[in-house]
Amino acid sequence: MSDGMKDKAKAIGKKIxxxxxxxxxxxxxxxxxxxxxxxxxxxxxxxxTIADAKNNNK
Structure with a gap:
């Protein structure tokens, strides 16, 4: 799992x-x-937003 995807999962957890x-x-x-x-x-x-930016830069 890429760093961006890990960050995305953490973000979803925080929002929940x-x-x-x-x-x-x-x-x-x-x-x-x-x-x-x-x-x-x-x-x-x-x-x-940060995770999306990381994913878009790859």
Whole structure:
């Protein structure tokens, strides 16, 4: 598996983790957990963009 694909898999994991935290924060009315989820999703999106760039450069 190439580095770009590994990064892509990690990015997807972060986005899923972030979505879960976001939903949990909404369900439990926990604004801190919701914010953590949004932050994790944003990190995942950034990592996904980097992975795409790595894959496109090959």
């Amino acid at each position: 983790k972030g979505e879960a935290k976001d939903q949990w924060g909404s369900a439990t009315d926990d604004p801190q957990r919701k914010a953590e989820g949004k932050r994790d999703k944003a990190k995942g999106e950034a990592q996904d």
